[in-house]
Amino acid sequence: MDFIINTFILLSSGIILLRLFGRRSIGQMTIGEGIIMISIGSLLVSPIGNESVLNTVIIAVIYIVVIMVLQRLQVKSISFTKLLTGTSVVIVDEGKIVKNNLKKLRLTETLLEMLLRQQGVTKLSDVKTATLEPNGRVGYELYDDAKPVTFRDIKPILQALNLNTTKTPNENENIFTEIKRNK
Known part of the structure; x- marks a missing residue:
């Protein structure tokens, strides 16, 4: 019967802590934040049958505090943000794929084309510039002739x-x- 109470304590703690973390989706997290979130998930599930519920909640709180401190430092320091999350990398320039940058990012041309198609881009030659953003998404600018009418x-x-x-x-x-x- 204790494991049911422990489950509700851990679930409630997880919901409260993740609510404090904010509204970012997995795709918007940095690599470090993603690892911490996965760790929290593993942490919250592991002690349900054990006696270490309080220790688990304390560790989860520490993880969330670390994330919040890292986010504050990112807001206050551009150089810290670059160090922690990286910068955007140009992957299409003047309608042509920058193959050296794709290799550095371990990104295939096929995957790049898929990511652009998912955003409604039908021709690579319409793309003036495209970048791979630190959150893993592709940002792009179309040539004026290819932009949708507003x-x-x-x-x-x-x-x-x-x-x-x-x-x-x-x-x-x-x-x-x-x-x-x-x-």
């Missing part, structure tokens, strides 16, 4: 045609209504 681009045309461009959406259609209500 409302800002179309608004002068609509105004020239005397179409109403100031219409507000129905409140039921606005996805930010809940956020505005909770302020």
Whole structure:
């Protein structure tokens, strides 16, 4: 029966500690943060049948405090951020793959193309610059001719045609209504 109570204590502690950690997804974590989060998961599961629940909670708290200290240092120091997380690396320049940088990153051209396709890029020649960001995501800038049209681009045309461009959406259609209500 004690293991049920221990399970709830560890689960509650884990939820509270991870809530304090913040809203980052796994993809947004640095390598160090990812390792610590995996360690916390392993830590929280291991003592459920044992007597060391308090020790486990204390270790998890230490891990979260370390993460929070590292995040504070990153906010305060650009050089510390570069040391801990690295910097963006150019992987496409002027529509051409920078093969030396791909090799350094151990990234294949096929994987790069897949990552770009997932973001809606259909032609490598449309990409002015692409970088592999420290969080593992690909950031890119398209050439002007390949950029999607925005409302800002179309608004002068609509105004020239005397179409109403100031219409507000129905409140039921606005996805930010809940956020505005909770302020």
